[in-house]
Amino acid sequence: MKYSKLFGKTIKDSPKDEPSVNARLLIQAGFIRKEVAGVYNFLPLGLRVLNKISNIIREEMNNTGAQELLLVSLQNKTNWEKTGRWNSFDALFKVKSRYDFEYALGPTHEEVLVPLVNNFVNSYRDLPLKLYQIQNKFRDEARPKAGLLRGREFLMKDLYSFHESEEDLMKYYTLMKKVYKKTFSRLGLDAIETVASGGTFSEFSHEYQVVCESGEDEIIYCPGGDFSENVEIIENPEKLENKQCDLGHGPLKRVKVVEVGNIFPLMDKFSKPFNLTYKDKDGKDQYVSMGCYGIGISRVMGVIVEVHHDDRGIIWPENVAPYQVHLIHLGGVHLSTSEAYNKLVKARVEVLYDDRKNVSAGQKFADADLIGIPVRLVVSEKTGEKIDPAFGGVEWKERDKDKTEVIPIDQAIGRLKTG
């Protein structure tokens, strides 16, 4: 992609109406743009990151045998009345039709999926079943001031599993714990598995929490990895804080965190109101045991920016960067830069090419740092001379390091293909 053509360029000043780091950087760098509080448009760079995050999650969910589908946003009010949530779900947007009836504007999808699954599950032979979607959710949140961390419209992966027994549910639940750790790690996040309240859903739940100064949750955890609890379920958090971990990993820490995922053993919480049962091997009706497993995809994008940035801009982890490499043209050897661009494109390296004329080297470097693509390649007279005057080498610099080196373009491509 040529930067001169890209829709959504960097802007000079950081937006003044955004208190959060993620929204400030993402808007300034041209990834998102606010529509209204808590609702953001994704520009081409932003959509690329969203898609990369989604595809990693999709891959991990598919690997557990889950199937992807796509559920509706305009939901049947009757089913929300059956679960009692039509009136009790505070953040529910209700949409009135001009034809005198109402919909729930999907904040979550138990009320859609459980009746749907009921059409297809009759016998134990139809179980287990794991279904997920990647889809927009709508919630009338109280204080949407944290950019992508708390939106009124946001992209989510929600997976629901259906089992014969609590035992089978917990087997999958345990697998999902591992899958979640791996997924967040691929996304460049160190997510701490934390025991939390199940709220009105279940006895307990597990949250995946990322340490982050702007987070709204607090956990007490052992850096050795053997303990983490949400402060809201701890009776005397003050007493637990700084206590030595039983396994000798040192004192427990109390930190602010932001939740990027959660998993709930729902058991029969939703099977009961919808009478979701199956016939067991003896022909007896049993309630299906359910679990649900969420990851906030647009929120993950915000959290990545919160934890991976410096004074100059964003530092995208490789797996989710909008492009693999940011190629910059400087000075009078435009032709060679085009050749480098064409070589990269041909090698199927994802490249953003800053081909702008009449923009200073300083501005181009500042924009590259702000946008945060992991590798910067510069072609200039200097690099041309150093390697091969006819074609030229390129200056390789990684976003999170200071070192630069001049190498032939083919070597750069080799690194990018194996990296």
Place this chain on the structure above:
Amino acid sequence: MKYSKLFGKTIKDSPKDEPSVNARLLIQAGFIRKEVAGVYNFLPLGLRVLNKISNIIREEMNNTGAQELLLVSLQNKTNWEKTGRWNSFDALFKVKSRYDFEYALGPTHEEVLVPLVNNFVNSYRDLPLKLYQIQNKFRDEARPKAGLLRGREFLMKDLYSFHESEEDLMKYYTLMKKVYKKTFSRLGLDAIETVASGGTFSEFSHEYQVVCESGEDEIIYCPGGDFSENVEIIENPEKLENKQCDLGHGPLKRVKVVEVGNIFPLMDKFSKPFNLTYKDKDGKDQYVSMGCYGIGISRVMGVIVEVHHDDRGIIWPENVAPYQVHLIHLGGVHLSTSEAYNKLVKARVEVLYDDRKNVSAGQKFADADLIGIPVRLVVSEKTGEKIDPAFGGVEWKERDKDKTEVIPIDQAIGRLKTG
């Protein structure tokens, strides 16, 4: 994918509350399921078709130099007031927040994109610009009884182009006419380019209409391809009907059609209310000329079913079929079928494998016909004997033909890879 595991199996009876062919067949075959009138959930098979359609459209839009982004559903009321559409857009859903303000629930995206583009366009150097998205739209339609043909929630590709001049706009508009013809042809649809009213948007528009008994529009057209107009803009349609075409292609025909796409030369219709201007080469402010270009993706899925089916079920065109091949296991040679399945998967052929036991051959064939995958492969004792008792051949049958033949599996794979 093994059919025994697939979520969304065929059901015995066609749904009684669906008057439309597309909804009846798609529900019976396990592609979609109704939530409420005009709102459908997409099961795994249905999502695969939606994605195939989307990807073909995406490819064609990208080829014109357009960039994909993702706009919001919860839209700023102020911008809808600026265009006067907050009160005049009949099918607009208005969403109330509990915090005493309202959103428009996106039925279209001019009110979002034009102000957004205004942030980035200053000079003629920033033009032209072509932006599109693939995203859900919401419209409070009057009679959503036609399945996927008219939904209250539906998937759409909407592209908007921005130009220096009417001339440059019309150049892209003309290109898009060709691109639309090609796109629909890749989707298996014969779409007739039809001159239509521009409504409140523009002087005229072009619609892409597919001949279909259940369509709500009517056109008069020349089968030779040199004339087509929507009846609504023809003064005396009765006089035009059956008139000889000027180019000697025979009498004009009047037929019922369903619209799968439309394109509008918006000119400055939306640039004016948002003051979207640019500085021309002489430094003078000029209004940006706009066009918009829609394709109803979920509607396309419905129309494909309306025109490609028989008494036994759906007949998917190759490019949009959920799988390339439907493999059926019959009788006692399950092992060979598994081998065939593994070979197909290894060759990256998209295969749906009906591995069910205790289901009759008749039922399996009926399901395959209902689901409508273009090629059916059967492995049975019969096919095993004919080719190679150790491994067996497969019986090849195309959904839209009666002929069957037994061929080695490798030959079948070869055909599927080149087809």
